[in-house]
Amino acid sequence: MITSLLVSIGIISLISVFLAILMVIADATIGNYGIVKISVNDKTKEFEVEGGQSLLRALNQEGVFIPSACGGRGSCGLCKVQVIEGAGEYLPTELPWISEEEKKQNIRLSCQVKAKTDMAIVIPEELFYVKEYSTVVESIKDLTHDIKEVRLLLKDPPSITTKAGQYIQFEVPEYGDLDESVYRAYSMASPPGDSTHVELEIRLVPNGICTTYVHEVLKEGDPVTINGPYGDFFLRETENNIIFIAGGSGMAPIKSILLDMEQRGIQRKATYFFGARSKRDLFLLDKMRELEEKMPNFKFVPALSEPLEEDNWEGEVGLITDVVRRMVEEAPSSEAYLCGSPGMIDACIKVLHELKVPEENIFYDKF
């Protein structure tokens, strides 16, 4: 009995060891592509990486984070990168994600393309500043009945360089029925001046993976991994008047921009239209009033679409589009920054067009 057990264990081990040795040898010979050079953005940066791994991983090791929601399995199609040379033909695993237009520009999925020879690629400049940060939850507060403010303290690296209005990706670890971590994007509500913290405003979406996690599982003191910053939703350096429009947790990037304006002493004329259903959906009113006092050219206009009787609401009433149409002045010389649901943004952009806000002056962040 014992002998047969030992023999069987021995034989299985023998086979496994033999095959493992074979694999190690193969990896060191057949799988060894040596060091390959990756030249980024016409040689502004050059990396020497170990060949044979995916472009996504190779760049990752050099500290360049390409946004990727699935973690490199070719199932999200986010990690697109323009490869000028060295990628070979398109792989069948890439084709579902690549349009005809992108094919002409040699846009590839960086998680599928392997760095086997020297390569030349083009990536947006801002991705050089994207890093992964380990953080801890410093506080979680209820802003409304369904929006929580999560304040993260950065640990490693200890500070982040952002532009007000940008977003980060939040890693949701395995919990409940979720058997692999996923990433979700959230705008930062904290200003760039507060470089040691990242503040998020997260509204509970029924059955949302990340929002449920944040609302029901996450506690103060818990570790959270984020990466970023991403996005081109930030204040342009002009002298134009500013129209901000937001709804719900669309507050976050606008708040970041406003705090940044205050800290940097930007005195441009700005009006912030915030749409909500009833009074219980409004939040940070005190903060906004405080900003109005500090910045004489800033005006906060909350508007309720369906105020309840007990709200005793004396402010603006109506859909945010109607309020904007009614109140915006000097539209042709204004810039507009919008953040909210796609429905709200599309409706507001239509109104802004009617008011003759130039197309190139409208910036938005849909979620």
Added chain:
Amino acid sequence: MNGSITPLAIFFASIFTGNILLTNYLGMCSFLSVSKELKTSTGLGVAVIFVMATTTPLNWLVYQHLLIPFGLEYLRFIVFIIVIAAFVQLTEMTIERYSEPLYQSLGIFLPLITVNCAILGVSLFMVIREYSFFTSFLFGLGSGIGWFIAIIAMAGIRQKLRTAKIPPGLEGPGITLIIAGFMAMAFMGFSGMIALS
């Protein structure tokens, strides 16, 4: 030894009358999910032919010269899987290194079929039916070709089906399984020619 049929007969029988996919319903998962496109089906089919034709004799050697002498026949499931996985991995690495076009058309599918039950099935049948080394090779090759024929036939039918009106409840896997059933019945028509034990 199965003396009543010659190795050549086993080769043809494993393609038609004893088609691994249509008579044993092995390798169904990749058959259902990949048979949408003729091109990818061809790639996967060729990969299956290659892996079956190589791993079956390889497993024969391991079984005859390692497992039987030590009386460890009952370990064949786990050992066969390890051997198949390692072999497929090595082949993929080799192809990726030395032949770009081959990797494009074949290599990319190799990891997908490591866990294909038809491949393990062929190795296990070879043991049950007590084939010789040469017969095992022909049996693996034939089974691979049979699987290849089945999947490209299915891909062809599914490409035609794209324009057909299918009841909503039957779209996707539903209609595919029904068609696979018809194909299996059609292949039964061959059974008068040769029979696999």
